[in-house]
Amino acid sequence: MSEESSVTSNRKLVLPGDLMETKSKPGKGIFRSEGRIHSSVVGYSNDKSGYINVNAIAGRYSPKVGDKIIAICVETGPSIWRMDIGASFNSTLHHSESSWKVPFGDTARFLAIGDAIWAEIFMVDAAGTHQISLKKDDCRKLYSGTIVKVNPTNVTRVIGMQGSMISLIRDNTKTRIQIGQNGYVWIDGEGKDIALAQEAIETIDREATSEGLTKKIEKLLEK
Amino acid sequence: MAGQTDMELIKNGIRMDGRKPDELREVKIVAGVLDNADGSCYLEWGNNKVYAGVFGPMECHPRHKQKADRAIVQARYTMAPFSVNDRKRPGLDRRSTEISYIVSQAFEKVVMVEDFPKASIRVDMQVVEAHAGTRCAALTAASVALADAGIPMRDMIPSCAAGKVNDVVVLDLNKEEDNYGQADLPLAIIPSTGEVVLLQLDGHLTPDEFEQAMDLATSGCMELYKKMRHALENSYGGKA
Numbered sequence: 001m002s003e004e005s006s007v008t009s010n011r012k013l014v015l016p017g018d019l020m021e022t023k024s025k026p027g028k029g030i031f032r033s034e035g036r037i038h039s040s041v042v043g044y045s046n047d048k049s050g051y052i053n054v055n056a057i058a059g060r061y062s063p064k065v066g067d068k069i070i071a072i073c074v075e076t077g078p079s080i081w082r083m084d085i086g087a088s089f090n091s092t093l094h095h096s097e098s099s100w101k102v103p104f105g106d107t108a109r110f111l112a113i114g115d116a117i118w119a120e121i122f123m124v125d126a127a128g129t130h131q132i133s134l135k136k137d138d139c140r141k142l143y144s145g146t147i148v149k150v151n152p153t154n155v156t157r158v159i160g161m162q163g164s165m166i167s168l169i170r171d172n173t174k175t176r177i178q179i180g181q182n183g184y185v186w187i188d189g190e191g192k193d194i195a196l197a198q199e200a201i202e203t204i205d206r207e208a209t210s211e212g213l214t215k216k217i218e219k220l221l222e223k
Numbered sequence: 224m225a226g227q228t229d230m231e232l233i234k235n236g237i238r239m240d241g242r243k244p245d246e247l248r249e250v251k252i253v254a255g256v257l258d259n260a261d262g263s264c265y266l267e268w269g270n271n272k273v274y275a276g277v278f279g280p281m282e283c284h285p286r287h288k289q290k291a292d293r294a295i296v297q298a299r300y301t302m303a304p305f306s307v308n309d310r311k312r313p314g315l316d317r318r319s320t321e322i323s324y325i326v327s328q329a330f331e332k333v334v335m336v337e338d339f340p341k342a343s344i345r346v347d348m349q350v351v352e353a354h355a356g357t358r359c360a361a362l363t364a365a366s367v368a369l370a371d372a373g374i375p376m377r378d379m380i381p382s383c384a385a386g387k388v389n390d391v392v393v394l395d396l397n398k399e400e401d402n403y404g405q406a407d408l409p410l411a412i413i414p415s416t417g418e419v420v421l422l423q424l425d426g427h428l429t430p431d432e433f434e435q436a437m438d439l440a441t442s443g444c445m446e447l448y449k450k451m452r453h454a455l456e457n458s459y460g461g462k463a
Contacts, residue, residue, distance in 0.1 A: 013459055015452055016370055017378030017415045031335065031377065038415070040335060040375035042455055057459055058262060059373025060280065088280040088342050127291075127340050153373070209459055 011046070014039040014054055022052045029054030043153075057209070061086045061152040061182040063130045067121045068139075070147060070180035071132055073114060076107045083117070086152065086182045089128055093119065097133040099140075116142040116186065118178055145176070145188030148198050150205035152183035157208045158201055165204065165214065172221035173197040196221065228403040233389045238400070240269075244393040247383070247443055252364070252454035254371045260347075262372025264454070266364035269397060270354035275364035276347045277372040283343035294339035298326040298346040300361055306353040322358045329362060329382075329411055329420040335375040344374060355401035356384050359409050362421065367451050371458070379451055380420055382411035383443035385436040387428060392435045394443045408433075410440040414448045417441075 014020070020030070020037045024047050031040045039045065041056040063069075063085065074090060075082035079102070081093040093111075095102040100110045111117065120136040133139065150158060158179055159166050170177055175189035175197045187197045200217050207213060232239055242248070248269030257263035260276035267273075283289040283297075300322040304313045315323075326346065334344060346369065348361040359382040366379045386396040387406040396407055406426030412419055428436060 013456060015379070015455055016376045017413075019415075029375070031375070033377070038377070040377065041373055042370050042459065043373075056373045056375075058371060060261070088339060089282050128342065 011044040013042075014045045015042055016040055020045060020047075020052055022047050024050050024052040027051040027053035029056055056153055058151065059153060060088055063087050063091070063121045063124050064181075065121055065124055067181040069119060069121060069132070069182040070116055070142070070178065070184035070186055071119050071182075072116050072147070072184070073111050076111070076113065078105045079107065081107055081111050083119075083132060085121075085130075085132070085180075086149065086184060087130070089130070091121070092129070092131045093117075093134065094131065097122070097131065097135055099134050111141065116147055116184075118142055118180070118186070142178075142186055142188075145186050146194055146198065148185045148187060148201050150183045150185060150201060151208070152181070154205050154208040155179060155181060155183055157213070158185065158204050160214070165217065168214070168217060169197050169200050169221065173200075196223075226403045228399075230399060230403065231389075232400055232403060233391050233393070236391075238388070238393065238397075240397055242395075244391055245439055245442070247395045247446060248397065250447065250450050252367055252450055254367050254454045254458040260368070260372070262368045262370070262374070264364045264367040264371060266360055266367070268356065268360045268363075269395075270352060271350070271357055271360045272352040273357065273360045273364045274349045274351060275361065275368040276349075277345065277365070277368045277374065278347075279344040279372070280339040280342035280374065281345070283341060288343070289341045290336075292340055293336040294334070294342040294344055295336070296327045296330040296334060296344045296346060298323045298330065298348070298365065300326060300348045300350070300358070302350040302353060302357070306350050322361070325421055325423070326358075326362050326365060329380060330365070330369065330376075332418070332420045333376045333378055333380055333413060334369065335377070338375060344369075355396050355398040356409070358382070359384050359411070362411055363447060363451065367454055370455055378413045378415045379448065380411050380413055381444040381447040381451060382409065382421060383440050383447055384409040385440035385443065387426065387432060387436070392428075392432055392439060394439045406432075406436070408436045408440060410437065410444065412441060412444050414445060 018039045039054045043054040043056040071083035074084045082090045119132040122133040123131040173193040178186045251267040256265045262277040264275045362382040388400045388404040411421035
């Protein structure tokens with residue numbers, strides 16, 4: 001079974017307001033009105049294990065606790081950094097959640113505007129604000145390399161089944177790649193390798209809904 | 224509305240552009256035309272040409288406009304200087320401020336604003352060519368752009384006008400009918416529930432004619448809704 005056929009087989013495109021004929025419980029991308037379930041976004045519906053979900057095709061990243069993401073510094077305060085993670089709001093990184101001992105007011109010495117990190121989301125509240133942490137597992141500051149932004153809804157496509165797509169790109173371009181759940185992708189390696197990997201990832205992002213993507217990428221990487 | 228003309232706007236039940244009274248102008252909708260916007264749409268409706276781009280949800284600025292419990296929709300309707308016969312002075316004027324406001328109000332009824340506290344959803348509509356009915360065209364285009372941006376909403380809202388020309392109630396007025404007709408009634412509805420989210424009336428209609436115009440505009444909206452769906456299905460290469 002190739003990856004494409006399993007993605008394309010049982011999918012159904014739904015639009016906002018579409019009535020969902022199902023007995024399952026509502027999951028994400030769904031709203032209830034008069035006891036009936038409707039889709040709230042453009043996406044593919046998916047009805048399994050008692051829940052109906054609509055996976056949106058477009059839209060900004062909505063942070064979830066535990067997600068590994070790539071964040072870019074956009075503002076520094078006396079004891080915090082404001083980080084862009086591609087969500088509706090910028091995320092906060094408090095100095096106590098970093099791996100450094102930061103003197104008050106000296107944040108920019110460790111993380112200046114434009115610097116990127118590999119971090120984890122550790123708090124999201126109802127008001128939509130969120131905080132990230134550098135203290136978990138392999139979280140760190142990213143030196144060298146480049147960052148490519150893809151649509152967060154296409155992250156699963158970039159990774160592929162059990163990481164098939166991403167290891168294809170890694171093996172063929174000899175680059176180091178880390179994919180944040182927010183759709184920011186970090187690529188490090190030789191200049192021309194990065195360019196090739198970037199082209200491959202951008203192609204996946206652009207043609208995420210098309211079929212036969214793996215073959216196309218294989219061909220692109222052979223060049 | 225008040226203009227005078229010798230033109231025969233309607234003759235033997237056929238309008239001057241060859242349409243029947245209950246016929247829409249030709250509509251073409253393309254979703255996802257702009258790369259830099261989160262969602263976008265290009266719409267041609269008769270001679271009207273409109274672009275709509277959506278950004279967000281994002282942090283609302285200025286801060287005093289933030290709502291602690293929900294998002295706001297900041298719509299902005301503008302007409303290009305070359306969109307009309309007499310050059311239009313660019314920028315906001317009384318008319319575009321009004322249209323921006325009513326479009327914001329309409330969208331706050333369908334967009335799930337309660338999911339994004341303190342946020343703002345920017346909807347920018349640019350009329351490139353105007354030929355009557357641009358507020359309906361802009362609202363329809365913005366609706367498709369919002370769906371294209373992946374913003375959760377209860378439904379898309381189509382918008383269409385009806386009016387009165389030579390004592391006949393007609394659907395979707397063109398430029399001449401708008402300028403020299405007797406009434407213009409733009410309407411926007413939520414197709415799944417039939418709720419009205421925008422209704423204006425310029426000119427005079429009797430209660431009977433009003434009912435008739437409402438029915439006509441509603442059917443126009445439903446027809447338009449099919450085209451909006453079609454545009455999104457095309458752009459995502461799937462079947463709904």
